[in-house]
Amino acid sequence: MTTHFEATSRTRLRRRPARGAYDEASVFAILDAGLIAHVGYAEGGAPRVIATAYWREGRTLYWHGAAGSQALRAQAGGIPVCVTVSHLDGLVLGRSGFAHSVLYRSVMAFGNTHEIESREGKRRAMDAFLERLYPGRTREIRPVHDAELDMIAVIALPIDEASAKVRGGGVNEKEEDLAGPGWAGVIPVETRLCAVRTDERVAGVALAASVGAYAEGAGLGAVLAKNARTHPA
Numbered sequence: 001m002t003t004h005f006e007a008t009s010r011t012r013l014r015r016r017p018a019r020g021a022y023d024e025a026s027v028f029a030i031l032d033a034g035l036i037a038h039v040g041y042a043e044g045g046a047p048r049v050i051a052t053a054y055w056r057e058g059r060t061l062y063w064h065g066a067a068g069s070q071a072l073r074a075q076a077g078g079i080p081v082c083v084t085v086s087h088l089d090g091l092v093l094g095r096s097g098f099a100h101s102v103l104y105r106s107v108m109a110f111g112n113t114h115e116i117e118s119r120e121g122k123r124r125a126m127d128a129f130l131e132r133l134y135p136g137r138t139r140e141i142r143p144v145h146d147a148e149l150d151m152i153a154v155i156a157l158p159i160d161e162a163s164a165k166v167r168g169g170g171v172n173e174k175e176e177d178l179a180g181p182g183w184a185g186v187i188p189v190e191t192r193l194c195a196v197r198t199d200e201r202v203a204g205v206a207l208a209a210s211v212g213a214y215a216e217g218a219g220l221g222a223v224l225a226k227n228a229r230t231h232p233a
Contacts, residue, residue: 021163030087033222033225036051075115081113086106089105093185111159111160132224132231134210135210170185
């Protein structure tokens with residue numbers, strides 16, 4: 001079985017190709033460290049982009065929303081979409097405006113959507129979503145009711161094409177600017193977790209084991225990535 005996505009006319013990086021990667025390990029690492037994706041598609045001849053929480057199982061991405069959502073109704077019928085996930089890792093300042101940049105990791109994926117229609121399929125998918133975020137959570141809470149499943153739509157996207165793009169490193173400047181005025185460097189950017197806030201209505205109940213990894217000060221991306229490695233869907 002192939003462990004690479006084929007570089008296509010839509011995913012092949014033409015400018016700075018060294019920043020691109022098409023192997024599953026690179027693509028999945030970026031997807032697994034994220035939580036919010038942007039889904040682009042055409043509806044009624046006009047472009048649409050929605051932001052949504054997502055999860056991954058193998059080469060398939062999933063997201064969900066209200067059953068009455070206009071966007072999900074359009075995607076349920078099976079349409080081509082483009083999904084992007086990105087992480088901001090730093091701000092880059094050079095000694096010229098041209099040398100300013102950002103550090104980032106991103107993935108662009110293409111495929112055709114379909115809806116998970118059965119209750120059991122939706123139940124399994126939503127359990128997988130919770131377990132992806134909070135391993136063991138489905139054993140700590142009550143099962144979802146059928147009526148609740150009827151209120152949501154779950155969309156699946158088998159990934160047909162994908163590429164990763166990463167801008168790492170530091171400041172890239174022209175030789176003539178190295179002795180110029182002004183400070184140059186990188187300001188790292190991270191998403192860190194704050195202290196949990198227990199719902200006052202469950203006073204006296206111990207913190208759930210499923211959120212143990214979400215310690216104050218931990219990096220969100222690192223926690224999500226570790227969950228994906230140790231508790232794969």
